[in-house]
């Protein structure tokens with residue numbers, strides 16, 4: 097990737113972070129930690145990888161993203177607004193009566209959302225089904241799925257992995273956001289998910305590990321995944337919950353679903369100036 101492209105993407109991500117904080121502060125609370133840890137991934141997907149048309153969200157043969165960790169919807173809503181699926185102002189209606197942006201993603205409410213999620217563990221099965229369907233119709237689409245590291249404690253993730261492997265779904269690219277924290281603490285201390293690469297490999301995946309805040313590393317890993325034929329891919333992203341703001345990063349494992357007051361918003365945004 098050229099230096100200018102990297103800088104452009106990093107600028108896009110900075111704006112995603114600003115708008116995500118503003119959005120969640122407009123409601124007063126939300127899942128900010130896991131929304132901010134996946135910003136670079138979304139920036140790369142929506143600017144460099146996905147075959148989509150914001151003017152025609154239902155375009156036939158489009159690539160699809162399943163945000164299996166559906167509680168992080170606000171991060172994705174920001175990127176969809178930046179890409180023109182709806183006006184930026186919509187972000188400030190987050191989870192309010194009549195909104196098109198509920199706290200967890202809903203394909204019946206939001207243009208650009210292709211699967212409703214929120215009950216952890218289920219999204220990867222949906223994505224595997226979509227990837228199989230795409231193979232049947234032969235539309236050449238890629239299906240991307242984002243799962244949390246805590247979410248990987250759900251047995252259904254591994255059922256989906258077995259299915260993806262069985263059906264040789266090389267058009268399915270799964271990302272695990274390894275921000276090391278879940279709802280109530282550190283993943284390692286609750287049910288550890290160590291040896292993640294080996295686990296996915298043993299389920300028949302091509303597994304890669306990258307710095308989840310490096311747009312270059314993410315892009316290159318996606319390119320390698322696309323070149324790998326006959327088996328599904330997983331990209332393990334090492335990330336930080338609340339990334340980008342000391343106000344949130346410093347909360348450590350407590351940076352999950354938290355109050356975001358106007359004072360916290362001002363403090364955080366001042367950090368990005």
Ligand SMILES: Cc1ncc(C[n+]2csc(CCOP(=O)(O)OP(=O)(O)O)c2C)c(N)n1
Pocket residue numbers: 127129130131133165167168214215216217243244245246247248273275277278279280337
């Ligand atoms: C089946 C299910 N059980 C519990 C929850 C409540 N819950 C919401 S977020 C969360 C923690 C998720 O942690 P992780 O997957 O690591 O996501 P991230 O750190 O990226 O926010 C839990 C337990 C849920 N949404 N679904």
Ligand SMILES: [Mg+2]
Pocket residue numbers: 130244245246273274275276277278
């Ligand atoms: Mg996590």
